[in-house]
Amino acid sequence: MSDKILVAIDGSEGGRRALKAAVKHASLTNADLVLTYVIAWTPYSFHTPEELAERHERRESEIERANESILASESAVAISEGIKVETVVRHGKIADTLIELAKEYDVSQIYIGRLGESRVHSMIFGSVTAALIQTSEVPVTVVP
């Protein structure tokens, strides 16, 4: 069985750079790629009843948009290099969800682009990349 590498993409430049580096890695080591798009979401938020009623529709459209406009076009890059690609969209806290996915898909390595979060933003909300590095059980490559 070949190695799997998880790549976190979000439609940004950083994500594309991470993918590019991961594709290079994968073609050298003959690994497969798992392209993931995590939609920031928390189960512990507060909503009006109306929002709850519309939640399912909204989730479906979020997943559809992620699949069609981001994962489909970006996976094409890797597929054209002859690499086997799986894609997954999931809602959750970004760092935690990436770690869960890494376990679920049994990957050996995570690639993530530097997100370009501002200092203030990271100070208040914490940096996704830092959280990922701190808690991941597999090596993490941060692509600048």
Added chain:
Amino acid sequence: MRYFLCMLALLGGSISSAHAGIDDAINSATAPIATFIGQVVFFKIPIFGAQLPVVVLWLVVGAVFFTFYMGFINLRGFKHAIQLVRGDYADPNSSGEVSHFQALATAVSGTVGIGNIGGVAVAVTVGGPGATFWLIMAGFLGMSTKFVECTLGVKYRKEFDDGHVSGGPMYYLRQGFKERGMEGFGKFMGTFYAIGIFIGALGIGNMFQSNQAYVQLNNVSGGALDGLGWLVGLILAGVVFSVIVGGIKSIARVTEKIVPFMAVFYCLFSIIVILMNVGSLPQAIANIFTGAFTGEGVAGGALGAMIIGFQRAVFSNEAGIGSASIAHSAVRTDEPVTEGIVSLLEPFIDTIVICTITALVIGTAQVAAPDFAGDSIGVAMTSAAFEREFSWFPIPLAFAALLFAFSTMISWSYYGLKGWTYLFGEGETGQTIYKLLFCAFVALGCVVQLGPILDISDALVFLICVPNILGLYFLAPIVKREMISYFARVESGEIRKFK
């Protein structure tokens, strides 16, 4: 926006010029109707010198029955409820759907309201300290009723082609009775329920809330808002309008975030006040227990205290009314029972925790200074109990009351809407008409002293307990079957934890 301004101008114009006239006209026209409906709904039978409203008996018997029939699910399901809310059983593949926590939080902010602050004071004034004991008891038994109605709400909800869902008692009454071969009766009950929840949404879910918020604001401002009810009403209506018609979700989201914070803040300060009076605490607790069984100084004795406790509890936690089942039915789950189990926590948080804390604040104040509140009742009495320790407290309390009222209005606007769409279909125009009507009633609530109208809506909300609980009896075997199967699968590990 222009639409909005027009509405404001229209309302403002008509109300300020003629509000005294409207007030009197409405009062005199509706008083006889209110008295009649009140007499029918709250028909009382005298037992041992107390007046027992049949509808309260109906609710209590239901709650006791469901507690036994479901094998004390209110105790057995409690730990599992917390595990579900924590997300222990949440499948990562369905992440992004409404979580149990979100459904619970929304339903709780619909029920935590003026009743938790003012209703308890009313109960203690009328029913003595012993009413608190029965209030807690009613909260405990009400957990079972909630379990049954919320499970059914999810099980019989209706899914539309575009993926949105509508559920609640009107749907399970119609569908459930149909399955039992009583289609016509089910239709009648569903329609009856929908009309009741619609009118109730305009009354206790709306006018009562905005009225109490205004009264409270006026109190803390030392009467500076006397005669300015129309202005407060318009502002409140404007904010509600911007949320439910304008779709400005951010306002709702902010309140939905502040309300739980306020509830925690309220409980925290209550505990501090109770601790500051810790010397009076044993006596206050003793009063609750002795009052519960002797009913000293209460009309109707122990039974009188019991009736009042039960009645206030229903007002506060809405168990048996079926409203929470409308909010819970939005949750997408393969196991309707899980929503029922989570909903157990609502009467627990609302009645057993928050109402008890309020009762102890008032109770300890009564022990320390029997005359602390003077003639004030309701929210003002609770406010006075806090004021003994913190002179500034009435201001944040009024703010909390305003927010509780606001979040309750937002929740009830949805419950009423679901009643409306059940009756008139899901058309956009109809929904907008309903929402405008709702906003107009928010403004009206602050302007006029609508005693009789509130009595009508109050009575109707109790009246819809009749079809709701009747339906629950018929459908309880289905819930029981699902519950047994669910717990068996949790036990066997077929339903597994993800965390």
